[in-house]
Amino acid sequence: MLLKLINKHKFTVAAVGVLLSSMSYADEQSFVWHGYISQGVVQSENSNFINDDGDLSFELTELGINGSYQISPSLRATSQVTYINGGNRLSDGARLDYLLLDWAAVNTFDWQVNLYLGRTKSYNLLHSSTRDVPMVRPSIILPQSVYFDAFRDTGIGGDGAVLAASYSSSKYGEFDFTLGSGPTQLTTKQTKTLLGELAEGDLDHRKDLQLALYWRPIDSNWQYGIALLDAAFQYKASEFDRVYQSGRFIIERANINAMYQGEHWEFVTELNYSRLIINDFIAPGFFRDSVGQGFYSQVRYHLTDKTRLLARYERFYSNRDDKNGSLASAATGGRVPSYFGFHNDVTAGISYDVADNLRLQLEHHWVKGGARLAPALTPNVELNDSEYWRVWAAQLTYWF
Amino acid sequence: MTHAVEVITHRGLDVDALSTTQLRRIYSMRQSVWPSGEAIVVYVLPSEHQVHKAFSREVLKIFPYQLDRIWNKLVFSGVGKKPIVVDSPEALLEAVKTTPGAIGYTPMLNSQESISVVKINQ
Incomplete structure (x- = not known):
């Protein structure tokens, strides 16, 4: 999978290599770069969450490389390029993640106020800015x-500005405190992941x-x-649309969260x-106006410095x-079927740090319901004819 | 209160004391300049190093895994940088001595003439 990917994007890989080698002479403190590379194996039984046939899949590849240049004590430029492949659950491909x-x-001891301009991430939720970063x-x-992975492309970040105060x-x-606005540029593939193949x-x-x-x-x-x-989307039907009309979507979301981080328990x-x-x-x-509601509660136990156990319970209603x-x-x-109206998931997992900056993760999900299967608005009832389904995954990640 | 690990800064900085909260702001990479306007250069030992663990728990009063997560989140979401990691306490001491604006920590404080020791206010 990785070799195929590198071959497909060889010019991009070469360009990044040239860029990095040319920057290696830069001041160590002014220019820094980091990255991650991850490959996994995943299987979903009785659903099309990963693929249509339910077979073992290697569609769990995640790559990212970023660089940051400190122009002056108060001004910095930074960018990250990512690649993700997750099967049916999200739109695969390379992406300029932020620039x-x-x-x-x-910038005082009590107050920090930063303005981020350009392509920014979404810093709204606990994991929205790093949802693609495995470690x-x-x-x-x-x-x-x-x-929800099918909504990933609309919530990952966009072109605009973010004001952050601490x-x-x-x-x-x-x-x-963060306040941001950055609409996403959606591709045809991303639109189909969200709305369905017939859009x-x-x-x-x-x-x-x-x-x-x-x-x-x-x-x-x-x-x-x-x-x-507070988000709004406009769908403009094309001459090839046989099912859908032009239309408008409005999404208003409120999220409250709490996190505890102790020595052994989280x-x-x-x-x-x-x-x-x-x-x-x-x-x-x-016209439809509905309120979806969901929550999860998650516990992690640090068995050792390198080993962590995870248990999670979640419920969602469309x-x-x-x-x-x-x-x-x-x-x-x-x-x-009525089970497309909800999604309940019980998850158990373990992560083990094989070495510094090398992590192996394993997990299993027991799921009831189809409300979080892509495409979101037009469920595939033929491939998801079971109310109960499972997913397991293993992933190895290296970062630097 | 004395710690097994002392916080040190470059001699050229006029910083006599810092609070735990201020140190945590610096080591979570939120505070990036000294009051003088000079950039703060943060040095650390590897996360698994016993001195780093002692510094994190006793001085910053934060668990080392929390620091790792904060730094990774900053770096991979574009909003900040990680500290500079050096391999040994000796290398860290040398880096702080020779880098303007630098801050670090050391377990082996002798009467270093060219380093400043920072008093930590609770």
């Missing part, structure tokens, strides 16, 4: 109740406003956060409310007023 200017407008996230597959008080602790038109991310506040009380192992999103929980308004698209005059999906199923005349 930004970081201006440290205020930073807690599991190979993130909890889909909050980090305040430290010796009495109240640390506060982090032939263009999806335009018109509006993206994100706000988050995190608080770590003084001398506490806890962190608390709240994150809000606990994280996130609760998500997501309002989805669909105007037209399905048919002229179509419509909190139709938790068993029966109303949605009835609306399709029973064509879409």
